[in-house]
Amino acid sequence: MPTQTLSDEASSPSDPSRSAPPVEHTTAKQAAGWHPGSWADRPAGQQPDWPDRAALAASLAELRRRPPLVFAGEARRLTEHLGRVCAGKAFVLQAGDCAESFELSTADQIRDRLKVILQMAVVMQYSAGLPIVKVGRIAGQFAKPRSSATETRNGQTLPVFRGHIVNDIAFEPAARAPDPSRLLQAYGTAAATLNLLRAFTRGGYADLRQVHDWNQAFVASSPAGRRYELLAGGIDAALRFMTACGLDTDASIMRQVELYTSHEALLLGYEEALTRTDSITGDWYDCSAHMLWVGERTRELDGAHVEFLRGVHNPIGAKLGPTATAGEALALCEALNPNRVPGRLTLISRVGAGKVAECYGPILRAVTDAGHPVVWQCDPMHGNTYSTEEGLKTRHFDAILAEIREYFAAHAAAGTWPGGIHLEITGDAVTECVGGGDELAQERLSDRYETMCDPRLNARQSLDLAFLASELLASARTGSS
Numbered sequence: 372m373p374t375q376t377l378s379d380e381a382s383s384p385s386d387p388s389r390s391a392p393p394v395e396h397t398t399a400k401q402a403a404g405w406h407p408g409s410w411a412d413r414p415a416g417q418q419p420d421w422p423d424r425a426a427l428a429a430s431l432a433e434l435r436r437r438p439p440l441v442f443a444g445e446a447r448r449l450t451e452h453l454g455r456v457c458a459g460k461a462f463v464l465q466a467g468d469c470a471e472s473f474e475l476s477t478a479d480q481i482r483d484r485l486k487v488i489l490q491m492a493v494v495m496q497y498s499a500g501l502p503i504v505k506v507g508r509i510a511g512q513f514a515k516p517r518s519s520a521t522e523t524r525n526g527q528t529l530p531v532f533r534g535h536i537v538n539d540i541a542f543e544p545a546a547r548a549p550d551p552s553r554l555l556q557a558y559g560t561a562a563a564t565l566n567l568l569r570a571f572t573r574g575g576y577a578d579l580r581q582v583h584d585w586n587q588a589f590v591a592s593s594p595a596g597r598r599y600e601l602l603a604g605g606i607d608a609a610l611r612f613m614t615a616c617g618l619d620t621d622a623s624i625m626r627q628v629e630l631y632t633s634h635e636a637l638l639l640g641y642e643e644a645l646t647r648t649d650s651i652t653g654d655w656y657d658c659s660a661h662m663l664w665v666g667e668r669t670r671e672l673d674g675a676h677v678e679f680l681r682g683v684h685n686p687i688g689a690k691l692g693p694t695a696t697a698g699e700a701l702a703l704c705e706a707l708n709p710n711r712v713p714g715r716l717t718l719i720s721r722v723g724a725g726k727v728a729e730c731y732g733p734i735l736r737a738v739t740d741a742g743h744p745v746v747w748q749c750d751p752m753h754g755n756t757y758s759t760e761e762g763l764k765t766r767h768f769d770a771i772l773a774e775i776r777e778y779f780a781a782h783a784a785a786g787t788w789p790g791g792i793h794l795e796i797t798g799d800a801v802t803e804c805v806g807g808g809d810e811l812a813q814e815r816l817s818d819r820y821e822t823m824c825d826p827r828l829n830a831r832q833s834l835d836l837a838f839l840a841s842e843l844l845a846s847a848r849t850g851s852s
């Protein structure tokens with residue numbers, strides 16, 4: 372995790388109420404008419420219908436008293452890294468769960484998710500020779516947008532599952548009732564997850580000399596796992612060579628990695644309660660994660676989510692599905708990054724295989740022509756979901772890879788830099804997506820189908836994808852240099 376001095380810590384706003392902005396924190400750089408609660412005057416989609424408003428107010432008040440989870444200075448550092456991505460000098464790997472679970476936020480589970488991210492990043496960094504900016508969908512990815520507010524089974528209708536920050540997945544009235552005490556549980560789980568990630572990434576676990584240890588046994592026995600062992604052997608040899616040359620392979624840059632956290636900024640009350648002013652710059656930061664994004668279902672220009680995100684200074688993302696137009700993308704650029712700060716805005720395309728040239732091409736051209744600096748990212752997951760006859764949501768590895776290929780091709784054609792990929796993965800040996808090096812068959816999906824929301828690539832499939840993506844990245848790099 373990034374390091375920061377305590378002087379960078381964001382302070383609490385003196386007035387915690389949402390409707391009255393604390394005047395002393397207003398800076399010249401603050402977005403006009405914005406304050407952390409200004410979203411409440413706009414239509415906010417995807418918010419739960421909390422049955423107990425007094426309990427909600429009490430949880431939000433408690434959250435406002437809690438310390439920030441991340442520091443403003445760390446978020447700024449991520450913006451700088453992403454600025455290098457804009458300039459074609461680095462690539463982003465953003466990956467993690469579709470929906471994190473309170474119960475599965477165990478030490479082993481967190482470690483295994485980290486292992487896959489580290490493995491994927493080192494494969495891409497080694498093969499393409501480029502810095503990989505690592506952003507986890509982790510330590511806060513607890514809220515899910517849903518296509519319907521309710522779910523009906525056998526004639527019984529209950530509120531839909533909206534992620535562990537709101538309710539539980541069991542189809543029972545008590546489990547499905549939105550429960551505001553979960554906001555505090557989400558904060559606590561995010562804090563514990565982040566604490567462990569900071570320990571792992573700074574305490575020697577992410578040391579490049581541990582590169583073999585990131586290969587879990589069930590991954591090591593796969594073809595991708597064996598290929599990884601060869602690559603790790605190459606890294607060992609390179610480190611020995613560097614040591615022999617007298618270079619310091621004991622330096623902290625070899626022993627630590629920077630892993631940033633991110634989640635969809637969906638539950639605006641929660642995000643607002645963790646929004647604080649930075650004591651150094653006086654700017655507002657959403658201190659629930661380093662990076663936040665607005666989802667495909669809540670990205671309306673005059674909606675509450677865009678209103679909230681336009682005023683926080685974190686790096687932010689916006690998902691763009693197949694119906695997004697070039698005009699909408701440009702309007703989002705103007706609203707979310709009017710000062711055209713490189714690294715501030717990531718546009719995340721999730722259009723589906725076969726649709727990239729048609730749906731993403733015009734957006735790519737319009738935003739480039741307008742001179743907006745954006746990180747272009749491909750989410751090859753959300754446009755390629757389908758349900759089996761048994762009703763299991765899945766994705767085919769080939770469709771995921773095809774969308775990534777089309778994305779690289781679109782950038783090669785436009786002469787622009789393909790900045791990153793955004794994936795739903797897990798460190799476990801789940802069976803949720805079909806295909807990959809193992810040719811996981813549809814009939815095997817129910818063997819270990821554990822996701823609470825969308826199907827994730829398992830650790831073997833994730834490593835497979837990293838090798839294939841690194842080949843595309845290596846040729847994009849050669850083409851652009």
Ligand code: PEP
Nearest residue numbers: 469666667668690721753
């Ligand atoms: C997600 O990233 O899990 C998600 C819901 O994405 P989208 O907003 O693109 O559908």
Ligand code: CO
Nearest residue numbers: 469795824825
């Ligand atoms: Co998802």
